[in-house]
Amino acid sequence: MSSEYNITRTRLGNYDVTWNSIFLGSTDKVDPALKLMLEPIKVGSMGKAILGHRIVGLEGDLKIELREIDLTLMTAIQPFGANTTGVNIPWGTNNGSLLLSPAAINVDTYTLSHLLKLHPTDVANGIEDINLAFAFPTWTPMNRNGEKFDLVLANFIFYPDRAQLPNKYYGYIGP
Numbered sequence: 001m002s003s004e005y006n007i008t009r010t011r012l013g014n015y016d017v018t019w020n021s022i023f024l025g026s027t028d029k030v031d032p033a034l035k036l037m038l039e040p041i042k043v044g045s046m047g048k049a050i051l052g053h054r055i056v057g058l059e060g061d062l063k064i065e066l067r068e069i070d071l072t073l074m075t076a077i078q079p080f081g082a083n084t085t086g087v088n089i090p091w092g093t094n095n096g097s098l099l100l101s102p103a104a105i106n107v108d109t110y111t112l113s114h115l116l117k118l119h120p121t122d123v124a125n126g127i128e129d130i131n132l133a134f135a136f137p138t139w140t141p142m143n144r145n146g147e148k149f150d151l152v153l154a155n156f157i158f159y160p161d162r163a164q165l166p167n168k169y170y171g172y173i174g175p
Contacts, residue, residue, distance in 0.1 A: 011122055013122035013123075014028075014121050015027065015119060015121065016121055017064055017116070018119070019156070022076040024068075024073065024077065024154070025066065025067065025073060026066070027064055028067060028151060029063070030063075030064050030065075031063045032060075032062050032118060032130055033060040033061060033063070034060040034062075034130075035058070035059060035060050036057075036059075037055070038053040039056045040052075040053055056168075057160065057170075058168070061156065061157055062118075062132075062156040063153060063155050064153070064155075064156070065151045065153055066139075066152045066153075066154055069142065069151070073152075074139070074152070077139055077154055109136040110134060110159050113134035113158075113159060114135065115131060115132070115135070116131070116156050117130070117131050118130040118131075126175030128173060129174065130171070131171045131174070132171040133170060134158060134159040134161060135159075136156065136158070137154055138156075139154045139155065140152065140153040
């Protein structure tokens with residue numbers, strides 16, 4: 001690899017976001033803050049010295065600013081909202097309104113998690129897609145001030161695939 005700069009490798013782009021096979025429309029900021037969970041390796045005879053780290057998982061969250069705001073999109077990213085998209089949404093509706101919380105308590109959000117795909121808008125194939133196998137959405141209602149365009153902040157929490165435990169499979173980068 002050359003030690004010279006190559007400005008042709010710089011890029012400016014965003015992500016197209018799909019959750020549970022639902023395209024989430026126009027986005028502004030997409031922040032995939034993913035990091036490895038590390039546990040320090042120590043032994044008593046070495047005192048407080050850290051001798052290395054063990055990788056014990058993946059953590060973080062994904063914050064996405066959504067621009068195309070309507071009932072269909074809000075329903076799509078709220079697993080306990082109204083079913084207007086044809087997606088099986090288990091927690092039902094309140095006369096067609098979006099519920100702010102599920103009616104049932106103690107629901108395991110893993111059971112409502114689906115594939116979250118972040119596709120770079122400047123890449124034609126899926127070779128750089130970020131795929132998280134089990135992601136659960138939460139969202140913050142619009143902060144409206146009459147001066148800036150409205151947006152909804154969606155936050156996705158992700159989990160390892162329980163079917164593959166004790167291995168911790170979260171997802172991959174690629175098609």
